[in-house]
Structures are given as C-alpha cells and as structure tokens.
Amino acid sequence: MPRSKSSPWFPLRGERVELHLFSADAAERQLDYYLRNRRHLEPWEPPRPPGFFSVEYWRWRLEHNQELYEADQGLRLQLVLASDPEGDVLGQIGFNQVVRGALQQCALGYSLDERHVGQGYMTEGLKLALPFVFQRLAFHRVTASYLPHNQRSAALLARLGFVIEGRAAKYLYVQGAWRDHVITALINHDLEHPGLNPPVPCAGESSLR
Numbered sequence: 001m002p003r004s005k006s007s008p009w010f011p012l013r014g015e016r017v018e019l020h021l022f023s024a025d026a027a028e029r030q031l032d033y034y035l036r037n038r039r040h041l042e043p044w045e046p047p048r049p050p051g052f053f054s055v056e057y058w059r060w061r062l063e064h065n066q067e068l069y070e071a072d073q074g075l076r077l078q079l080v081l082a083s084d085p086e087g088d089v090l091g092q093i094g095f096n097q098v099v100r101g102a103l104q105q106c107a108l109g110y111s112l113d114e115r116h117v118g119q120g121y122m123t124e125g126l127k128l129a130l131p132f133v134f135q136r137l138a139f140h141r142v143t144a145s146y147l148p149h150n151q152r153s154a155a156l157l158a159r160l161g162f163v164i165e166g167r168a169a170k171y172l173y174v175q176g177a178w179r180d181h182v183i184t185a186l187i188n189h190d191l192e193h194p195g196l197n198p199p200v201p202c203a204g205e206s207s208l209r
Contacts, residue, residue, distance in 0.1 A: 009136065011085070012077075012128040017121055018085055019077040019093065019128050021069060027058035030078065033089040033113065040114035044150065046173055073098050075133065079112075079125045090116050093129050095142065104140035104194050106133065117152070126160055134188040141188070145171060145181040154182070162186045 012019040022030060034041070035053060051057040068074035079091035091112040098106045112122045133139050144162055146153035162184035170178035 009132070010077075012132060013082060014124050014128050016082055017090065017124050017128070018080050018082050019125060020080060020085070021066065021076075022062050022078050023066065024059045024063045026078075027055050027062055029089055030058045030062060031055055033078075033092070036088075037111070037114055041111055043175060044147065045111070072100070072137075074106075075137070077125075077129060079121065088113070090121055091125065093122075093125055095129075095133055095139075100194075102194055104138065104191065106139050106142055108142050108144040122156060123159060126156075130160065130186065134190070138191060139188060140191045140194065141185050143183065143185045145183050147174070147179055148182055157184050160186065 010019065010021045020026075031053065038053070049057075065074070065076040068076070074094065074096045076092070076094040076096075078089050079093060080089060081087060092110060094109045095106040096109065108126075110122060110126065130142065133142060142162075143165075144153075144157055145168065146157070148167070163186070165183050165185050168181050168183050171181035171183075172179055
C-alpha cells in the first residue's frame, strides 16, 4: 500500500477533526505531542522504550507505522484539527495486535492532548476510524481495555457501542505494577464470513492480506 502522501484513504476527514497517517518528516510534531503530555499520559500507559522522547526515535517509529500499515499488521493514526491540519497534534488512535484468519480482530488504543479533554474530539476521531477499520480493512472485532478507575475511557467506549466482556487480572504493566483492566469489544455485524469481505485494494495498491 502506498505511503500516506499518495494514499487516497488518508486523511480521514470529519467536521472538526482529521486523521492522518504521518510519515517520518512529521517526527518533530509527534514528539512535541508526547513532550507536552508526558505527565498527563503517564498514569495510563506502559513504560516508554529507550529514546522515546527524541526526534530520532519518532522518525523511526513513524516510518515503522507506515510499514505496519502496508503489511496489515497495524494502523496508527494522528488526530488533528480540520481547521489547522498542520498545527499541534491533538491525539493518537492506534489499532494493533492484528489477528486475521477466523478471528479478524485488532486492539484499539488512544490518547488525547490534555488541553482538549472533554471537548468530544476523540469521540469524533473514533467515529471516523472505526468505520474505516470495519468497512475498508474488514475486521470483525475491535477490542479495547482500560484501567477500572478510568471513567472517561469507560464512558467514551460505551458511547461508541463497546460492550464489557470481562476483567483481565494483571493485564498490563502500568506505573510500576501489573494492573487489572476492563476488557471491551465492538463487533462488526456486517462481516458475514472471514474472507468473503476482504479489503479491496485500489489501483496501484497491493493487497492488505
């Protein structure tokens, strides 16, 4: 699949936000997002790898994100304002842990700039991303997990139709300990059978499978 600069699929445009698949030349913008939100995101996310807060790391990471998408192994998108698409990054939306075959599942993760919490931007972003993942990429299930005390994530996922499937003990290593997480899922009821509704490549693209 071609890089985001030439792909017809990105950006995904909504009323107030856009979703982009950044290339490596956006490394400084991506790093700025994580530097601004370092303290804000720390309570919710696993430990950062070495070099995470460096431009060099983000050049590599954004290039790797492109490769993951091309290989149908993940999709990591950046949320920006539609009115200022070259401005500050508002958030991140990622679909990882891809399993095809009879399962057709991926796992959703997301984060939002502290300055924009509570303004509906992530809800709008996910309403753009989820139809793309279900209709274009032909997934059957998207799972999402959150710490039990994270009521914002609980409310967001409920609004989007995610259903609680259970609680996983010591699921992820966050803030120095293995933490329980609530496990939710959203089902694509329009996918009748794995393989009958494969992602259809457009002209010049290789298959996603």
